[in-house]
Amino acid sequence: MNEVPVWKAAKWPFLFANVLLLLVAAAVIYHAGRTVSRADIYLAVGCAALGCLLGCLPFVLDYRAVGKRLEITALAAATEPLADLKKYSEQIAAATAQWALVQEATKGHADKTVAAAKDVAERMTDEIRDFNEFQVKLNDTEKGALRLEVEKLRRAEADWLQVLARILDHIFALHDAAVRSGNAELAAQIGQFQQTCREAARRIGLVPLGAAPDEKFEAKKHRAHGIETPPADAVVAETLAPGLTYQGRLIRPVLVRLRDSDAPAAEPAAAETPAGQPEPAAPGELAHTAD
Numbered sequence: 001m002n003e004v005p006v007w008k009a010a011k012w013p014f015l016f017a018n019v020l021l022l023l024v025a026a027a028v029i030y031h032a033g034r035t036v037s038r039a040d041i042y043l044a045v046g047c048a049a050l051g052c053l054l055g056c057l058p059f060v061l062d063y064r065a066v067g068k069r070l071e072i073t074a075l076a077a078a079t080e081p082l083a084d085l086k087k088y089s090e091q092i093a094a095a096t097a098q099w100a101l102v103q104e105a106t107k108g109h110a111d112k113t114v115a116a117a118k119d120v121a122e123r124m125t126d127e128i129r130d131f132n133e134f135q136v137k138l139n140d141t142e143k144g145a146l147r148l149e150v151e152k153l154r155r156a157e158a159d160w161l162q163v164l165a166r167i168l169d170h171i172f173a174l175h176d177a178a179v180r181s182g183n184a185e186l187a188a189q190i191g192q193f194q195q196t197c198r199e200a201a202r203r204i205g206l207v208p209l210g211a212a213p214d215e216k217f218e219a220k221k222h223r224a225h226g227i228e229t230p231p232a233d234a235v236v237a238e239t240l241a242p243g244l245t246y247q248g249r250l251i252r253p254v255l256v257r258l259r260d261s262d263a264p265a266a267e268p269a270a271a272e273t274p275a276g277q278p279e280p281a282a283p284g285e286l287a288h289t290a291d
Helices: 010-030 038-079 083-179 184-202 283-290
Strands: 206-209 222-224 234-243 243-245 249-253 254-258
Touching: 010 038, 038 249, 083 184, 083 206, 184 234
Parallel strands: 222 254
Antiparallel strands: 206 243, 234 254, 243 249
């Protein structure tokens, strides 16, 4: 890069020609006066353009000379390493020979290493297989223990559901007896007690259901007392035992007494023999539903 200025061309002839052509263009415009013809304009513009071209020409030549110099320098720098190619070839050949000797010397050790690695891999495979079998057995044992615990919890749930259902049935029977006794104050107190107990049971999801008098009988939510297949137009006369739903699922239908089709609608249902105590929840029903 320091030798580039030697390649510079002399610029003064080009600059002199540039100035001369610009003066000629100015003289043409000046002598034309106020009426400038097209020929004068073309001549002035041509002289000015040629002068500008001559002014730029030396710089363009310098640029091309510098580019050529850089190409020559780069080519020389690239060809210098080729001189040492023979030396590098000899070094590569020596390294190859040494590598062959090393391979011959280490061939026996490599075979031993491969055999040891294969043995280690087989041992690892056996260990992994044994560990997987142990893990499967452990999982089966844990699943069996969890299944047993779940069954115990379901049995316990069915037991306390049955106990709670019996308690609610007895409270319902007590309230029904208080209502039938005609003592309004006693019936109100027992009713408040029954409502409190039902609210406590509702906190765990156990909700008692009842049937209103003259309500249409529905086989899905009602069960008729003493009748296997009630007629389609059957009407509820009174509730003998409340139904139960646990967490939104019906676990026991409402036990009702149906109104006699021959009896008038206004006739009270108390004419029949009252149930002294509501029918208790069947253990099988509650246990099956809780599961």
